[in-house]
Amino acid sequence: MATRNTPRNTLSEQALLLDNQLCFALYSASLAMTKLYKPLLDELGLTYPQYLALLVLWEQDGVAVSELGERLYLDSGTLTPLLKRMETAGLVTRLRDATDERRVLIRLTADGRALKTRALRIPGCVLEASQCDVAEALALTHQVQTLRNRLTT
């Protein structure tokens, strides 16, 4: 029996189906995650990318915009206005590095540091909504990180 070979059934056609696309799975899951965080972050007066910036700063205060960008895979076109809004909100300061005037160092204010306490409960809420245990979530995290690392090198 001859295999059908209409355009509808070629391998490359199968690969173009939306639900076979890894890129769309990641895209839609990431947007869904952002929506899940929305009400939790609204309480803190933060957007999702601003929260990511704070995660970095809570680990290491006083980083340059470029270092923040390397950590978050974002460029100055995204970070500069974002950090200005966070400065206006009183969460960070932006000061030129005295030893290298090209660099702008981002530092947490007391308010910015204090937000960490209120953020501590967020990961638990997210894990619950994800309906998976810690080990499962970490395993998936590592797989997705590995993929990202392959794509960014």
Place this chain on the structure above:
Amino acid sequence: MATRNTPRNTLSEQALLLDNQLCFALYSASLAMTKLYKPLLDELGLTYPQYLALLVLWEQDGVAVSELGERLYLDSGTLTPLLKRMETAGLVTRLRDATDERRVLIRLTADGRALKTRALRIPGCVLEASQCDVAEALALTHQVQTLRNRLTT
């Protein structure tokens, strides 16, 4: 020996580390994917979300904006201007449904249909850059889809 219990080492502190966050893994992997597609889609004159819309339309032509939104998890605030740009580019038409004037049906033009042929090579390019075989990619796709489905219900 007593375990240390400084703030730096609590479980909730660990959970706030950027590299332990599933949300950031998905976010950064999704952005990396978009950048990988950029040069491939530039050749076709498409943006990444426009490409996603075409994936839907190549599977099923003549869908309403709301149906496209359900499929892509996007709302009319995103899709209306995106589809207008695709209409301007001559890829789709936007016409009110005669049987329900609230609905706007999106149909491919000949140009929009023709783009599919040129898009067929894209999934292979992406898979190569991802450095994983088809089975591996599909397995990860299903895991991420499962997570997304949990988050969107």
Place this chain on the structure above:
DNA sequence: GTCAATTCAATTGCACACAATTTAATTGAC
């Protein structure tokens, strides 16, 4: 049949993302 509730797309306003360019500061080959 009527009208309140619902549905659908469009609009408005805000916040990303990012390519491309600009400006200022630093580095390094000579």
Place this chain on the structure above:
DNA sequence: GTCAATTAAATTGTGTGCAATTGAATTGAC
């Protein structure tokens, strides 16, 4: 030491995403 090359942040312009609102069309309880 000088200046071309590099680096860092900011700026500009385009295209998403999405909350909230608007306006038009449809539905459904009565």
